[in-house]
Structure formats: C-alpha cells, structure tokens
Amino acid sequence: MSQLDILMVVLRVAFGAFIPICFIAIGVWMERRGAGFIQDRLGPNRCNIFGFRAGGLVQNLADGVKLIFKEDMIAGHIQHKFYFVLAPVLVFFTALVSFAVIPFADTLILGGKSYIMQTVPLDIGILWFLACTGFAVYGIILAGWSSHNKYGILGGLRSAAQVIAYEIPMGLAIVSLLVVYGTVNLSEIARFQGQLLFGFIPMWGVILQPLGVVIFIVAAFAETNRTPFDFAEGESEIVAGFHIEYSSMKFGMFFLGEYVAMFVSSAIIVTLFFGGYQIPWLATETMVAYAQPIAIVLMLLLPVITYYFTNWIRKNNVSHYNRQNDPLVREANVYIKICWILAAAVELILLTLVVINPSADGVRIFVVLLQMASFLLKATIMCFVYVWVRWTLPRFRYDQLQKLGWQILLPMSLVNIFITSAVVVALS
Amino acid sequence: MTVKIKTLERQGSTFIEKLYLVEVFRGMRTTFGHFWRILLDNSKSYVRHYPEVKPEITPRWRGRHRLTTHEDGTMKCVACFMCQTNCPSHCISIEAGERVDGKSEKMPIRFEIDLLECIYCGYCVEACPMDAIRMDTGIYSVISSERSSVVKGMDELLATPGAFSEEDYKKRGL
Ligand code: SF4
Ligand code: SF4
Numbered sequence: 001m002s003q004l005d006i007l008m009v010v011l012r013v014a015f016g017a018f019i020p021i022c023f024i025a026i027g028v029w030m031e032r033r034g035a036g037f038i039q040d041r042l043g044p045n046r047c048n049i050f051g052f053r054a055g056g057l058v059q060n061l062a063d064g065v066k067l068i069f070k071e072d073m074i075a076g077h078i079q080h081k082f083y084f085v086l087a088p089v090l091v092f093f094t095a096l097v098s099f100a101v102i103p104f105a106d107t108l109i110l111g112g113k114s115y116i117m118q119t120v121p122l123d124i125g126i127l128w129f130l131a132c133t134g135f136a137v138y139g140i141i142l143a144g145w146s147s148h149n150k151y152g153i154l155g156g157l158r159s160a161a162q163v164i165a166y167e168i169p170m171g172l173a174i175v176s177l178l179v180v181y182g183t184v185n186l187s188e189i190a191r192f193q194g195q196l197l198f199g200f201i202p203m204w205g206v207i208l209q210p211l212g213v214v215i216f217i218v219a220a221f222a223e224t225n226r227t228p229f230d231f232a233e234g235e236s237e238i239v240a241g242f243h244i245e246y247s248s249m250k251f252g253m254f255f256l257g258e259y260v261a262m263f264v265s266s267a268i269i270v271t272l273f274f275g276g277y278q279i280p281w282l283a284t285e286t287m288v289a290y291a292q293p294i295a296i297v298l299m300l301l302l303p304v305i306t307y308y309f310t311n312w313i314r315k316n317n318v319s320h321y322n323r324q325n326d327p328l329v330r331e332a333n334v335y336i337k338i339c340w341i342l343a344a345a346v347e348l349i350l351l352t353l354v355v356i357n358p359s360a361d362g363v364r365i366f367v368v369l370l371q372m373a374s375f376l377l378k379a380t381i382m383c384f385v386y387v388w389v390r391w392t393l394p395r396f397r398y399d400q401l402q403k404l405g406w407q408i409l410l411p412m413s414l415v416n417i418f419i420t421s422a423v424v425v426a427l428s
Numbered sequence: 429m430t431v432k433i434k435t436l437e438r439q440g441s442t443f444i445e446k447l448y449l450v451e452v453f454r455g456m457r458t459t460f461g462h463f464w465r466i467l468l469d470n471s472k473s474y475v476r477h478y479p480e481v482k483p484e485i486t487p488r489w490r491g492r493h494r495l496t497t498h499e500d501g502t503m504k505c506v507a508c509f510m511c512q513t514n515c516p517s518h519c520i521s522i523e524a525g526e527r528v529d530g531k532s533e534k535m536p537i538r539f540e541i542d543l544l545e546c547i548y549c550g551y552c553v554e555a556c557p558m559d560a561i562r563m564d565t566g567i568y569s570v571i572s573s574e575r576s577s578v579v580k581g582m583d584e585l586l587a588t589p590g591a592f593s594e595e596d597y598k599k600r601g602l
Contacts, residue, residue, distance in 0.1 A: 037466040038459045040474045214449065316470040321481045392459045393452065404448075 008108075008115045016119025019376070020099050020260045025060050027259040027383055032056070034387040051327050052334070064252075072248040083146040088246065088253035090139030095260040098132030101125050102267045103187040105277050105371040106194075106284040110361050116187055117277075117368060125186035126174055129268055130167075133223050136261065137163045140225070140232050140242045143254070147245035155241025158398065159232035162222055165405030166229075170219035172413035173212045176420040177272060180208050190276030194283040202280040205273035211416045213273045215409055220265045222405070225258065226386060228393040229401060236395075266382035270375065274382070277375035284367060291363040294370075295350045302350075306343040310336040485566045487592045487600040490550045492567035493541055493580070494588040496560055498531070503586060504560035507534040511552035511561055519545035520552060539582040543570050566591030 033056055036043025044059040052058070078084050101124075105117040122128055137159055144156020181189045195203040206213045222229040233241040243254045270276060279287070287294060317332035352358075353366060396404070444450050466473050476483060485491065496504050507524035525537035552561050565588050572578050590597065 034463065037463045037473075040462055040466060040472075042466070042470060042473050042475055312468075319477070319480075320471045321477050323480070388456060388459060388463070389452075392455045 004110065004113075005115075008110075012115075012117065012119050015104065016100050017096070019104075020096055020263050023263040023379075023383070024256050024259045025057065026380070027262055027387075028060055028063075029055075029057050030380075030384060031259075031387050031390070032059070034384065035391050038388070038391045051331055053331065067249055067252040067255075070248040072250065075245055077148055078146060078245065079148065080146045083142050084245075085250065087139045087143035087146060088243075088250050088257065090142065091136055092139075092253045092257035092260065094132045094136040094139065095257045095264055098129050098136075099260075099264045099267060101128045101186055102264070102271055103190050103276060104375045105368040106191065107187070108368050109364055117372075118187055121187075123185050125184050125189070126178075126268075126272070127184055129186075129264075130171065130174070133261070133265070134163070134167060136257070139257075143246070144232075144242040147242070149245055151238040151240070151244045152242055154238045155232045155234065155244070158234070158238075159225065159242065162225075162229065162231055162401065162405075165402055166219045166222035166409070169215050169405065169409035169413045170223065172410070172417060173209075173215040173219065174272075176212050176413070176417045177205060177209055177216075179417070179420050179424055180205075186271055186276075190271055190278065193275040194278045196281070202275060202278070204275040204278075204280075209273065209416070209420070211412065211419075215413050215416065216272065217269060218404075218409060220269060221386070221389065222401075224261045224265050224386075226262065227390040228396050230395060231398060231401065234395065262386050263379065263383055266379045266386065267375075270378040270382055274378055276378075277371035279370065279374045284371070287367045287370065288360075288363055291358075291366055292354055295353045295366070299347055299350045299354070302343050302347060306339055310339050313339070483568070485568065485591065487564060487596045489566070489568075490548050490553075490563040491591070492543065492565045492570055492588070493546075493552070493561055493563050493585060494565050494590060495539065495582065495585040496562055496590075497586065502529045502531055503535060504558045505536055505539065505556075506532050506558055506560070507536040508557060510555040510557060514551045514555040516549060516551060517545045517547050519543070536582060539585060540579055541585065542579045544575060544578050562590060562597070564590045564592055564597055 033043035033045075035041075043056060045053060045056045047053060047056070047058040047062045049058055049061075074081055074084060100120040101118060101122050103116070103118045108115045108117055140159045141156040144152040144154070144159070147153070177189075178184060181192050183189060183192075189205075193202065193204050197203045197207060201207060225232050231241075233243070235241075238244075243251055246254060282294075313332050313335050317328050317335065319326050319328050353362070358366075439445065498504055506527075507522055509522060509524070512518075512520040512522050519542040521538070521540050521542075522536045523538035524534050527533055527535040529535075548563070550563055553563055567588070570578060
C-alpha cells in the first residue's frame with residue numbers, strides 16, 4: 001500500500017466516524033431551535049462563551065458538561081449490571097457503525113487508482129444497514145429488561161413489537177428498490193441515480209419508487225423511535241420507557257444514539273431515494289469535464305449567498321428590547337466578518353482552479369468535495385424533516401401503530417413489489 | 429336556563445383523511461409556516477425576554493404580602509388571627525401582645541409568613557377584617573439561598589410599600 005492509499009483510508013474512516021458525531025450537535029441544535037421556531041418561541045439562545053452564542057450551539061456544550069458531571073448511578077435493585085451498562089453502548093455503537101457503508105461521494109480516481117468513497121468498502125451495503133439498525137433495538141430491549149422496572153419493560157416490549165411490525169415493510173420496500181437498481185451495493189445505487197430519465201428527469205429513487213419512498217420513510221421513522229412512533233419512550237404514557245433508570249452519561253449515550261440514528265437514517269433515505277451525493281443533472285463525468293464553468297458559477301453565487309446570509313444575521317442577531325450598546329450587535333459583526341473571510345477563502349480556492357488549469361487529480365478532488373457537500377446538505381434537510389415531523393404530529397395510539405404497520409404498510413409494500421416487477425419485466 | 433347543545437362535526441372519516449398522508453402534509457405546511465416566519469424575523473416570536481423585560485403586573489395580581497398601616501403609621505393589624513386560621517397551608521404564625529398606641533387592645537408582637545409554604549391563594553387577604561394584610565406589592569420572585577430569609581417577619585412586611593395607588597387597588601377586579 002502506498003502512502004496515498006493509507007491516507008485515503010484514514011480520511012474515509014475519519015469522515016465516517018466524525019460526521020455522525022458532529023451531526024449529533026447539529027441535530028440536537030436543530031431539534032431545539034426548530035421546535036422553538038415551530039411553536040413561535042426562540043429556543044435556547046442564552047448560553048455563551050465570551051458573549052458568543054453561535055446561534056444557540058453553545059447550549060449543547062453546556063448540556064454535555066452537565067451530563068458528564070452528573071452522578072452516574074446504578075439503582076440497587078438492578079441485578080444484571082453488565083447488561084444494564086451494555087445497553088446504551090449497543091444503541092450508540094450500532095447507530096454509528098451503520099453509517100460505514102454509506103457512500104458520500106463518487107469513486108475518486110487519483111493517478112489511475114480508484115478509491116471508493118465509503119468508510120468501509122463493503123459490497124453488501126444495504127444489508128449491513130438493515131442488520132445494524134435491526135441490532136440497535138436489542139440495546140433498547142436490553143435496557144428495558146435489565147432496568148427491572150415495569151415502565152422499562154413496557155418500553156422495551158413496545159419497541160420489540162414495533163420493530164417486528166416495521167422491519168417487514170421496510171425490507172419489502174427495499175426489495176422493490178433492489179428490483180429497480182439490480183444491486184445491493186450502495187455505491188452502485190447512488191451511481192445509478194446519476195442517470196437521467198427520458199433525458200431530463202434525474203433518475204432518483206423517489207421518482208422511480210414513489211410508493212416505496214412513503215413506506216420506507218414511515219418505517220424509518222419507526223426504526224429510529226421518533227415521534228409519531230416514539231412508543232419505547234412515550235413520556236406521557238410510560239414516563240421515559242426504556243431509559244427510565246438511566247442517568248448521567250448512560251442516558252446521554254441513548255440520547256446521542258438517537259441523534260446518530262436519525263442522521264444515519266436520513267443518510268440512507270437520501271442515498272436510496274434522493275440521489276445520494278448526486279447533484280441533479282450534473283453527473284460525475286459532466287462535472288469533471290466542465291469543472292471550470294462550474295467553479296465560475298460558484299464564484300458568482302457565493303458572494304450573493306453570503307450577502308443575504310449576513311443580512312439575515314444582522315437582522316436577527318439583535319436584542320428585541322431596548323438595550324444600550326447591544327452586545328448582540330457586536331457579536332453579529334464578528335459573525336459577519338467570519339462569513340466574509342470564509343467566503344473570500346473559498347473564492348480564492350475557486351479562483352486558483354479557474355486560473356491555473358489544474359491537473360486531472362485536482363479536478364477530481366474538487367468534484368468529490370462538491371459531491372460531499374451535496375450529500376451533507378441533503379442529509380441535513382432530511383434531518384430537518386425528522387425534526388419537522390416530530391413537532392407536527394402527535395404520537396399514534398399503540399393499536400393504530402400496529403394497524404398501520406400490518407394492515408396498511410405491509411400490503412402496500414407487497415403491491416409495490418408486484419407493480420415494480422411487472423414494469424421492470426415489461427421494459428426489459 | 430335552557431341547556432345549550434352544540435353538535436360538533438366528527439372529523440377524520442372521509443377517505444382523504446383516512447389516508448393520513450394528505451392531512452400529515454397539511455399539518456406540516458402549517459408548522460413550516462410558523463417556522464419560516466420566525467426564521468426570517470426573530471422578533472415575531474411571542475416571547476417575553478425575561479428577565480430583561482419584566483412582566484406587567486395588574487392590581488389584581490397576588491404577589492408577596494405586606495402589612496398595611498394607618499395614616500399615622502401605626503399598623504392596622506389587630507391580631508385577630510383570622511388570616512392564620514384561614515390559611516390553608518398554615519404558613520402564618522402570629523403572636524399577639526398588648527397594644528400600646530391606643531388604637532385598640534391587641535396587636536401582633538410577632539407576625540411571620542413562611543413564603544416557602546405559602547400558596548399565594550389570597551385567603552388571608554380576604555379574611556382580614558381590617559384590610560391589614562394585602563398582596564399588592566407586585567413582587568413575584570422570592571428567591572434566597574437559605575430558608576430562614578424566606579420567612580418574612582413583621583418589620584419587613586410593614587416596610588414593603590404597595591405597588592399601586594389606593595384607587596387602583598380598590599378598583600381591582602371591576
Ligand atoms: S396567600 Fe394563602 S397560603 Fe399564603 S399566607 Fe395567605 S392564606 Fe396563607
Ligand atoms: S392581618 Fe388581618 S386577619 Fe390577620 S391578624 Fe391582622 S387583622 Fe387579623
């Protein structure tokens with residue numbers, strides 16, 4: 001292995017490990033501020049470091065410190081301490097490793113060698129994801145059972161029944177997808193979606209499989225235990241469900257695991273149905289061929305976006321009451337400066353790309369970076385959908401949940417398989 | 429009185445509503461409207477920026493107690509124990525003594541209200557025959573780092589002024 005090979009492996013693993021963890025902070029922040037905005041509030045916006053609040057992101061830090069320094073206790077009645085401690089680790093870890101197979105950019109070709117932009121270049125792709133998320137529920141069941149608490153047990157039981165009811169439609173939705181894509185390898189699935197249907201519609205899963213999208217997204221919500229399917233937790237019914245006996249960072253692991261799972265399932269939804277890293281109408285080869293025009297367009301767009309964004313900061317980062325020498329305005333000035341400096345740096349990089357005709361490798365790296373950005377943007381939007389749905393819909397009743405799973409989603413996904421297969425056979 | 433009956437239409441039985449999905453999207457449109465409105469302009473949120481912006485207190489509002497005085501500065505309370513008897517949380521404790529200022533026979537020599545137990549129900553105010561205890565100070569935040577300082581004694585209760593004029597106080601609720 002050359003040095004470049006090792007570097008690429010390190011970079012990929014770093015991406016696969018750090019991005020989900022970074023998205024915990026972003027997810028929690030988005031959830032709290034999003035909830036605030038949806039309910040006409042503002043959400044947490046007071047925590048600061050030297051007056052810098054980063055739009056409320058600093059609150060996460062404070063919460064993290066709080067969780068770490070709280071007393072970490074195990075109630076005396078818990079007999080299986082090992083399983084009790086294992087459960088949150090299981091939830092967190094399985095959520096994290098299921099990100100490993102998701103491609104975040106097209107294959108990178110450097111010096112004639114190709115590198116698959118996936119943390120672990122596995123061919124089984126989607127099966128790995130199913131296995132990992134299926135395993136995450138063991139953590140929840142284990143937590144409920146080892147808590148030796150009736151609410152915990154109820155939460156665990158509900159979670160088990162729910163996963164059985166929703167894994168099946170999810171699996172069947174994936175079957176019909178596989179009929180379309182003809183592969184389980186997520187890299188190939190993402191590449192497939194770079195094509196165009198009738199020459200002008202991006203061939204995304206959402207267009208080829210409209211029914212499959214609905215089934216899969218509903219099932220994914222149930223898998224990640226988020227409202228309207230957060231039965232395992234069900235605060236208003238069973239207090240806190242499976243994590244009722246947990247405190248401190250052991251609870252924190254569940255909490256973080258939930259957000260990692262949210263990000264990973266957003267990523268998988270994006271990969272399967274929304275083109276993964278693909279930028280619509282710009283397939284990898286097109287982008288490599290037209291790297292310079294794209295760079296010029298970006299150079300023109302960037303100042304405009306920065307201008308509107310800084311205006312937005314200026315308008316909203318102020319105190320909404322009479323205050324002399326408003327420190328928030330000073331804070332906003334710093335943010336605006338940072339924004340312009342970043343924009344200038346990116347402009348400079350783009351300029352070098354335009355002026356000095358770069359080597360083929362440079363262009364490839366540029367394209368991969370663009371694709372990564374597109375992937376992360378799509379995943380963030382999908383995370384927002386998770387938040388948005390959570391603050392829109394109330395929790396289902398338990399029998400409604402089972403009814404929806406068995407009587408509506410299951411037949412629907414079966415019908416979907418038949419229709420898809422019929423169309424695919426008819427076309428081939 | 430005739431019984432008024434209002435028949436509410438039952439929702440959720442049409443086919444479109446049973447599909448869930450359409451209604452889910454309509455709900456999401458509503459919430460996104462709120463989200464977008466606040467995102468574009470933070471100042472449109474229905475939030476009071478407490479503690480910088482204080483809430484407006486009306487004369488009806490039951491805040492911390494005070495003991496009132498006559499014009500000449502002598503206290504109105506005659507230690508009749510009505511408030512103490514009425515208090516549902518037993519947080520008033522009075523010790524009566526002989527009155528020396530000639531207004532009547534009795535006055536409290538100790539008058540304590542334990543604000544940690546008080547539920548701010550206002551029964552003491554209503555029970556008082558002398559209009560000697562009122563909750564019109566407009567103080568809504570009683571905080572302290574030790575318990576003893578939250579038990580308010582007679583001096584402090586007498587010293588706190590009312591937050592409203594006599595007319596406004598009399599008009600409350602009308
Ligand atoms: S407000 Fe109610 S609880 Fe408080 S002292 Fe008066 S009677 Fe007692
Ligand atoms: S405050 Fe009023 S009710 Fe209470 S002892 Fe004095 S006069 Fe009686």
